[in-house]
Amino acid sequence: MSKVYVFDHPLIQHKLTYIRDKNTGTKEFRELVDEVATLMAFEITREMPLEEIEVETPVTTAKSKVLSGKKLAIVPILRAGIGMVDGVLNLIPAAKVGHIGLYRDPETLKPIEYYAKLPADVEERDFIIVDPMLATGGSAVEAINSLKKRGAKNIKFMCLIAAPEGVEAIQKVHGDVDIYIAALDEKLNDHGYIVPGLGDAGDRLFGTK
Numbered sequence: 001m002s003k004v005y006v007f008d009h010p011l012i013q014h015k016l017t018y019i020r021d022k023n024t025g026t027k028e029f030r031e032l033v034d035e036v037a038t039l040m041a042f043e044i045t046r047e048m049p050l051e052e053i054e055v056e057t058p059v060t061t062a063k064s065k066v067l068s069g070k071k072l073a074i075v076p077i078l079r080a081g082i083g084m085v086d087g088v089l090n091l092i093p094a095a096k097v098g099h100i101g102l103y104r105d106p107e108t109l110k111p112i113e114y115y116a117k118l119p120a121d122v123e124e125r126d127f128i129i130v131d132p133m134l135a136t137g138g139s140a141v142e143a144i145n146s147l148k149k150r151g152a153k154n155i156k157f158m159c160l161i162a163a164p165e166g167v168e169a170i171q172k173v174h175g176d177v178d179i180y181i182a183a184l185d186e187k188l189n190d191h192g193y194i195v196p197g198l199g200d201a202g203d204r205l206f207g208t209k
């Protein structure tokens with residue numbers, strides 16, 4: 001069963017409040033999403049494997065740790081996931097970036113895939129899918145399907161705000177995928193929007209509404 005981690009760090013929670021605020025404009029919204037993605041990347045990398053090497057300090061030889069070189073890829077779900085990519089790359093600049101294009105049909109709420117491009121060495125990489133919103137979970141489940149179909153084995157899902165329905169959808173279909181969120185909200189409304197949420201993440205990031 002997927003584990004769910006809620007990142008309750010005060011800085012993440014503070015910035016999320018202004019991301020939710022309807023009076024926050026596009027420029028500030030984008031900056032805040034970027035900053036929160038960096039802070040979440042710091043938390044999500046807590047378990048990254050280390051190995052010990054020897055390093056010459058000006059004084060003597062020390063045994064010290066470096067990242068063990070596990071290959072990583074970040075995969076935003078287009079469009080809104082793009083807003084989280086640079087924030088993660090701030091901390092993990094060597095990560096490769098794949099893209100999955102999905103949009104949610106406004107009537108059926110079902111995800112429709114229109115693009116997929118992943119790093120060639122899919123089977124050797126760990127993946128972090130990023131998307132600000134996990135609502136019904138349809139898009140996340142489909143994005144994970146898409147990655148697995150291409151050979152991905154180790155996948156994490158990271159978002160800003162999740163609805164209980166979305167968490168359950170991932171847990172039901174992809175119990176091996178852990179979920180990392182900044183907030184677990186109350187519910188979905190009749191249009192599949194998260195309540196209280198932040199509105200339409202893509203539109204707020206790109207100023208399309």
Ligand SMILES: O=P(O)(O)OC[C@H]1O[C@H](OP(=O)(O)OP(=O)(O)O)[C@H](O)[C@@H]1O
Nearest residue numbers: 078079080103104135136137138139202
């Ligand atoms: O959990 P779900 O019910 O599938 O909803 C979540 C999806 O909806 C939003 O994308 P949207 O379809 O608005 O596309 P966009 O990013 O292009 O705006 C959001 O960024 C997620 O990808």
Ligand SMILES: O=c1cc[nH]c(=O)[nH]1
Nearest residue numbers: 135193194199200201
């Ligand atoms: O609340 C929601 C739900 C889906 N997509 C969004 O951008 N916001």
Ligand SMILES: [Mg+2]
Nearest residue numbers: 200201202203
């Ligand atoms: Mg949208």
